[in-house]
Amino acid sequence: MGTRKNKINAASLLLLVLFAGLAVLMLFPLYALMLASLKPAAELFRYGLNVRWDWALMSLDNYKTIFAGSGAAGHYFTWYKNSLVITAMFTVLSLLFSSMVGYGLGVYRFRGQNLIFTFVLVVMMIPMEIIILPLYELTIKLKLINTVWGVILPFVVAPLPIFFFRQFAQGLPKDFMDAGRIDGCTESGIFFRIMVPLMAPAFGAIAILQAMNSWNNFLWPLIVLRTTEQFTLPIGLASFVSPLGNHYEELISGAVLAIVPILILFLFFQRYFISGLTVGGVKG
Amino acid sequence: MNSRTWAPYWFVLPFILSFLIFFAYPLFRAGMMSFQQVLPGDVQFVGLEHYSKLWNADFQAALWNSTRYTFWTLLLLVPVPMMLAVFLNSSRMMARNLFRSALFIPALTSVVVAGVVFRLIFGELDGALMNSILNVFGIPRQQWLYSSSLAMVALVVLAGWRWMGINMLYFLSALQSIPKDLYEAADIDGAGVMRKFTSITVPMLKPITIYVITITLYGGYSMFTESYMLWAGKPSPQNIGLTMVGYIYQQGFQYFNLGFGAAIGITLLVITLLISMLQLTVLGMFRKED
Numbered sequence: 001m002g003t004r005k006n007k008i009n010a011a012s013l014l015l016l017v018l019f020a021g022l023a024v025l026m027l028f029p030l031y032a033l034m035l036a037s038l039k040p041a042a043e044l045f046r047y048g049l050n051v052r053w054d055w056a057l058m059s060l061d062n063y064k065t066i067f068a069g070s071g072a073a074g075h076y077f078t079w080y081k082n083s084l085v086i087t088a089m090f091t092v093l094s095l096l097f098s099s100m101v102g103y104g105l106g107v108y109r110f111r112g113q114n115l116i117f118t119f120v121l122v123v124m125m126i127p128m129e130i131i132i133l134p135l136y137e138l139t140i141k142l143k144l145i146n147t148v149w150g151v152i153l154p155f156v157v158a159p160l161p162i163f164f165f166r167q168f169a170q171g172l173p174k175d176f177m178d179a180g181r182i183d184g185c186t187e188s189g190i191f192f193r194i195m196v197p198l199m200a201p202a203f204g205a206i207a208i209l210q211a212m213n214s215w216n217n218f219l220w221p222l223i224v225l226r227t228t229e230q231f232t233l234p235i236g237l238a239s240f241v242s243p244l245g246n247h248y249e250e251l252i253s254g255a256v257l258a259i260v261p262i263l264i265l266f267l268f269f270q271r272y273f274i275s276g277l278t279v280g281g282v283k284g
Numbered sequence: 285m286n287s288r289t290w291a292p293y294w295f296v297l298p299f300i301l302s303f304l305i306f307f308a309y310p311l312f313r314a315g316m317m318s319f320q321q322v323l324p325g326d327v328q329f330v331g332l333e334h335y336s337k338l339w340n341a342d343f344q345a346a347l348w349n350s351t352r353y354t355f356w357t358l359l360l361l362v363p364v365p366m367m368l369a370v371f372l373n374s375s376r377m378m379a380r381n382l383f384r385s386a387l388f389i390p391a392l393t394s395v396v397v398a399g400v401v402f403r404l405i406f407g408e409l410d411g412a413l414m415n416s417i418l419n420v421f422g423i424p425r426q427q428w429l430y431s432s433s434l435a436m437v438a439l440v441v442l443a444g445w446r447w448m449g450i451n452m453l454y455f456l457s458a459l460q461s462i463p464k465d466l467y468e469a470a471d472i473d474g475a476g477v478m479r480k481f482t483s484i485t486v487p488m489l490k491p492i493t494i495y496v497i498t499i500t501l502y503g504g505y506s507m508f509t510e511s512y513m514l515w516a517g518k519p520s521p522q523n524i525g526l527t528m529v530g531y532i533y534q535q536g537f538q539y540f541n542l543g544f545g546a547a548i549g550i551t552l553l554v555i556t557l558l559i560s561m562l563q564l565t566v567l568g569m570f571r572k573e574d
Contacts, residue, residue: 012376012377012378015371015377016377016378016379019371019372019377019379019383022368022383022387023382023383023386023387026386026387026389026390026445026448026449027386027389027390029390029398029401029402029405029445030389030390030393030401032401032404032405032413033397033400033401033404036404044404046409046411047409047410047411047412049401049404049405049407049412049413050411050412050413050416051413097298097299097302100295100296100298101295101296101298101299103295104291104292104293104294104295104296105292105295105296108291108292108295110289110292110293113292116296116299116300119299119303120299123303123307125498125502125556125557125560126311126553126556126557127502127505127506127529127552127556128506129506129508129529129532129549129552130311130314130506130532130549130550130552130553130556131307131310131311131313131314131549132532132533132536132549133314133317133532133536133542133545133546133549134309134310134311134313134314134317134546135306135310136536136537137313137317137322137542138305138306138309138310138313153306154302154306155306156302157298157299157301157302157303157306162299181288186287187287187288187291187294188291188294191295212391212392215394216393216394216395216396218394218395218396218508218509218512219508219509219529219533223537233394234394234395234396234397237394237396237397237400238396238512238513238517241400241403241513241516241517242516242517243516243517243518246516251400252400255396255397255400255401258394258397259392259393259397262392262393263389263392266385266388266389266392267385270385270388
């Protein structure tokens, strides 16, 4: 018995070492980025990205450049604000619509239901990048180019959250619906007053997922947003390296600051996130 | 009007509208555009002209790069996250939650930020991180972003870093819904660790595995931002970083050749549909479950 136990301990110790190594490897690029943000950009050009701690060189100058907001960094906090606004609107609307659709598909039986669900799966299987050109044309026709709505509308009703809410809604107790009906509650009343609170874990998980997607979205905003004042943060950051010239001071400190909100969101809600995904059960 | 009859239609209305306006119509329009020369205020039918010009060196480079990238990401981003999730789900594993977070944190960063970091890591200077690691082993410095195979290494490493945590999380969530009594029954029958893994874990993970393969295929063929950031928005040397979506973007938004861009899009649609069908057939998605 004793040897068996020792063997298990040795194995889990080895695992622990392996995972610690992997965790260091995964976090290392972010550590390197943070370190680089404390050094002058000239250092990057002379030596490339390295991980030397050189106290004499390190300062908060790059961050001061960003906060001073002169030159290339002039619009940084405008982009930050744009990203916050778009992420908040996108997440709220996405939660509203996908919970409605997922609930409708999950708890009712109605004509055309299977067809609509098939369409949800089809949208999930086809990369949206295929239709960006006609979508761009449509956005111009609808006069949504260079607007917040142009960024949000085409993708706010997304298939994955719908699928997830449907799975979740299928597991909700139907008795509550009947009880609500007997008390004279309307169907939408049943949804908003009874079912939405029951779906709270699903809302938590999908909120984080959609906020992440929106905050980090690149290709579509790059196409829709034409003027510098309208850029979101990723588009603005990308504009710091361009054929017209590079601004590494702004780029590196700006990139570090861009991670902050989503990291805070994750650290606060991570328990909720993993358990929410589990309860909903993305079962394919 | 019976509200209970009509209620489901109200609930699914946002999807129907969004599907018709922002999916079905643009898809139909993409098909139409691919037979047209689209200039502002002047649309001409050109038949199969775009498709006949499609098989050129740029297209071949884009298709080759996207396919290679998809292949390597599938190889890296399905089995490895599955194994990681199995370990991180085991109650014997120490500091599980800490490792889950550590491995997931890269997934929180935008591909733009990831692209910036990896562009610097794979810099061509002696002191740049990758090259200084090579130096330790006595290997001369490499110009990572100037050769096709080295650039692919950089892209795949970036993808591995950025997407590992997400796929791991999908596997973790599926693992937690496997009933515990299956393992208890196996314990009673005297099954070993490996036997339990191959006879219970892997089969029970099949649906999520199919899902992860599907999104990895999808992500592989729709990759754009990684490549755009590694070469800082400039064309990569000899198109070593050109992808299918990069080619659509270049034709549509840099050369304003919307019709040709749409033809690339339709071709990409056909490719991804064929591969998805093949994948689902091979993995037996269409077989009747007993």
